[in-house]
Amino acid sequence: MTVTKRLKRGWTLTAALLTTMLVVAACGGGSGATTENGGAANEPAAATPAANEPAAEPSTGKKDVTLTYIASQGWIKDAEMELAKKFEEETGIRIDYQIVPADQYFNVLKTKLNAKEGPDIFGGQSGISEVTLNYNVEQNAVDLSGEEWTQREDPLSLEQVTVNGKIYALTIWDTANSFVVTYNKKIFESLGLSVPKTYEEFKALSLKILESGVTPIYEPIADGWHHVLWFAEPGPRYDEVTPGLYDDLNANKKKFADDPTMLNALAQLKEMYDLGFFGDNTFSDTGADTATKLASGEFAMALANQSIVNDVEAIGGELKATDFGYFVIPIADNQIYYIHPGGPSKFIYSGSEHIEEAKQYFAYLAKQESLQYMIDNDPTITNLNFPGLKDKYTPAQKELFEMYPKKGTDIQNYVNYVNPQWMDIGKDIAAMFGGAAQPADVLSTIDKRRADMAQVAKDPNW
Incomplete structure (x- = not known):
């Protein structure tokens, strides 16, 4: 199998997928959604001692707590909502989902964060420039580095939500299911x-x-x-x-x-x-x-x-x-x-009054049983970015993976300051379609926004 240079960043995701391929006689993984990696592409990903251990069971003591959770439309699937009901039955902790249309979500979220009125849990796209610029996670999110599930989640997904060595989000996503x-x-x-x-x-x-x-x-x-x-x-x-x-x-x-x-x-x-x-x-x-x-x-x-x-x-x-x-x-x-090893991720707001309860919910979602439940009960999911799960790759997907042995990360998950301007790029390309801009104009505008974001981030390369 040949693998492009982009896979050098700890891509154990591909290795895990390739291991699955050997089992099912084909590759697996369907954006947000695949699998790949670099040097050890033909070796199974090394498991941490806790890799196959289930997450710690949530406390049996029930609490009368409601966690507000704001997310963009399409990020919270029915299977997760069903798990939230089971979680409430076990713990008494209720999840109040507040779903916002995709074209309005980031403005709504930024307004709440800037006003210091964030929800207990908020959804956000992963990616280093995204989490630092759009969400300022070092200020607005809780450090989750000590949580058990970080030992099992795919390292490449964790990398997308890690800032200065600290993990700020839980990403549960079908990272192999590319568009x-x-x-x-x-x-x-x-x-x-x-x-x-x-x-x-x-x-x-x-x-x-x-x-x-x-x-x-x-x-x-x-x-x-x-x-x-x-x-x-x-x-x-x-x-x-x-x-x-x-x-x-x-x-x-x-x-x-x-x-x-x-x-x-x-x-x-x-x-x-x-x-x-x-x-x-x-x-x-x-x-x-x-x-x-x-x-x-x-x-x-x-x-x-x-x-x-x-x-x-x-x-x-x-x-x-x-x-x-x-x-x-x-x-x-x-x-x-x-x-794309990243995807919609779950952050705990640093100003929440229920940080421990939110961590408890994350631990519940990251249990092997919960992850498998999502795969089994969500037709849009074929696998998730944790080891030891039974995938649902179809013959057509396996054929797809075999057809393209060379794999690499899409540009927005590797190059800084691209994903945060995604919707703006959409406007630029639409203008290009309409004749109001040329291809060169689109690229120049992307460069200008990248430079602006880099300056805000005090990037030493700019």
């Missing part, structure tokens, strides 16, 4: 199409689909964030073409605007839009309709979490989950399976 191009096999077969290996092949097959009367790709730009994935996920390819690019960007030795591969990627994305691959309503389309649109047969592909095929089948139409296959975004001729 990939999900395609309708029936449409591909009827038109004699095969999985593309280059952008030109991808463009050619999309044109053929368009000529057949089917819209090639369902792309929900209205959500504000989704279309950025097309540019950010192939980041390992940019680093492959220009070795050391990721590290040079973090060291401020290079800028986004300097990189010809990223410029080409944005130009190709603009071409996809101009050719009509996203359809006529892409600016008003939303992610919530993805499964319905794929089930209708009006669209041949969608960039989606791999579990979307289950949602398509659940609609009850002619298409089944097995009627879909996957491939990576081929922009810039990418053939690397990109992964």
